[in-house]
Each structure stands twice: as structure tokens, then as C-alpha cells.
Amino acid sequence: MTKKLLAAFCASLMVLTVCTGCGKKDKKDGESSKADSSAADSASDSSAASEESEPDRNIPEGVEEKAVAQSGDAVLLIADKDWYVKYFGTEDDLLTYGAGIAHISGDGSYTVSVNAGSKGTRYSIMGDPEKAYQCSGLGFAAVKVFDGTTLYPNMSIEIKEIRVDGNAIPMTAKNYTNSDDNTEMRANIYNEFVSHFPEDAHTSLGALTGDFGAYSSQIVDLANFDKWEKVEVDFIVRGTGTGSAPAEEPAAAPAAQTEAPAAQAEAPAAQAEAPAAQADAPAAQTDAPATQAEAPAAQTDAPAAQADTPADPPADTPAE
Secondary structure, eight states, X not given: OHHHHHHHHHHHHHHHHHHHHHHHHHHHHHHHHHHHHHHHXXXXXXXXXXXXXXXXXXXXXXXXXXXXXOTTEEXXXXXXTXXXXXXXXXXXXXXXXXXXXXXXXXXEEEEEEEETTSHHXXXXXXXXXXXXXXXXXXXXXXXXXXXXXXXXXXXXXXXXXXXXXXXXXXXXXXXXXXXXXXXXXXXXXXXXXXXXXXXXXXXXXXXXXXXXXXXXXXXXXXXXXXXXXXXXXXXXXXXXXXXXXXXXXXXXXXXXHHHHHHHHHHHHHHHHHHHHHHHHHHHHHHHHHHHXXXXXXXXXXXXXXXXXXXXXXXXXXXXX
């Protein structure tokens, strides 16, 4: 009996030992799994941080920084004729590399620009920062101030000069200013999608209405943008409430209208000749007395003739 009890006790002790060992093993396995997961997460975070800190090894050295516009910044919005190479103030634009941004801090003169000859643009298009590229044609162009309407509701933009590859080009009309979506402020340089003044079109001199004429949404000749790399635009901002700028001059009348005064100017010259013609009249009249003066002489001869030939009728005397 004692042997049976001892055997049962030993068996129970063995089962308890096995169960305890299994519990410890499971706990170690759980802790090991958690450790492995934590290590994996740490490695992933480290890899991500490494990728963010390391520059793209494919981008060559010397590439310009991307120009990204912020609130209050003015940029040159521009697109080639195919709307492929363009800049609209974002880092995704092909002309973003080295683009010239001007932050508007008040009234004054500013300059914005783009450059297809930048290394970043050449590399993005040609795959080689040293290989030249020229844009073809012009699809759109304007000066835009981000949040311009919000920041400066009375702002006006007057474009003073446009240079293509360093050469100033003539402007065929003056630009106007209008709000873009009631948020931005814009001055069109070439916008073929607009044929008349928008409701809020204005200059620093006042509002503009009706059809285009001396002011227009297309103020350049497309022939000057046949092939180009760099475009620069100088402009004056007014109406911000701070700073200073020279007063704006009104646009000159279209050429067809300026010719009319010239035609009218010729009229006085024609009229001036009239007095000269009239001045000749007295001379002609002064001859009349001379003719009349001769008449008495002729008449004085008449008595002599009549004395010689008293038979001739007196009625023939005036005919002589």
C-alpha cells in the first residue's frame, strides 16, 4: 500500500514538472517573438530615416534648388506651346529649378523669372545637366501673387519690361490686374482664353470694362517666343498700403486712333493756303482801276475821232 502511494506521488510530481517546463518555454517564446518584432520595427525606422537623410544619388551635383512659392510670393507662371515645360510655383514643375521668386512686402519694383537652361531642368528633360534645351513657343504667361487678393485687396501689377534670353521685347499693349479665384492676384502676359475684361479688371488708375484695346490679356508677340531658355519680367506693385512706387501712366491710345489727329493737323495747312489765295484777289482787283484808268484815255480820243468823222454814229464808241 505504501509503495502504491509513493508511486502515485512520484507520477504526479513528474506531470507537474513537465507542465511547469512547458509554461516557461511558452513564456520565453512569447518574449522572443516580441523582441524580434521590436527589432524589425527599429530596423525599418532606421532604414526610413536613412532614406530621408540621404540625397538622391542620381541627381548630379550643382543642381539648383526647387523654387516653391509661399503666401505673398510672386512668380512667373509660364508654359511652352505644348504645356509640357512649365512653372506654376510648385516643386513638380520642370522649370522649378532656380526659378526667380519675389516676395511682395509692399509697393515697389520686383522681378520674377524662369530658366530652362538650369541644370535641374536640363537633367529632368534631357537626362544630362550639361545638354542644352530650348522651349518652343508660348502657351501661357502671367505674373501671379499667391494670396495677393487676400493680403492686398487693392493691389495692382504693372508690367514694365519683359526679357527673353536677355533681350527686352516690345509689348503690344498694357496689362491689367485681376483676382484669380478671389484669392490670388494676377497680371496676364499671354492668355488666349480671355477675350474681354473680367469683372474686377483694374489698374492703379481705376477699373476697366468692355473689350480689349490699349489694355489686353495678350501683351506680347508670340514670334518673340519661338525658341527660348530664360524669361525675366520686371513689374511694379501698387496699392498695398505700404512702401512707395512711381505713379502709373495711362496707356497710349491705339495707333489707329493716334493717326486721326495727324489728318486733322493737315486741315489747318489747307486752310492756311486759303488766305494766300484771297490775298491774290486784291491784286487782281487793283488791276481793274488801271483798266478803268485807260478808259478815260480812250474816251479822250473819242472826241478827236468824232471831230474828224462827224458822220460816224456815237453808239460805236463804247466798242472801241
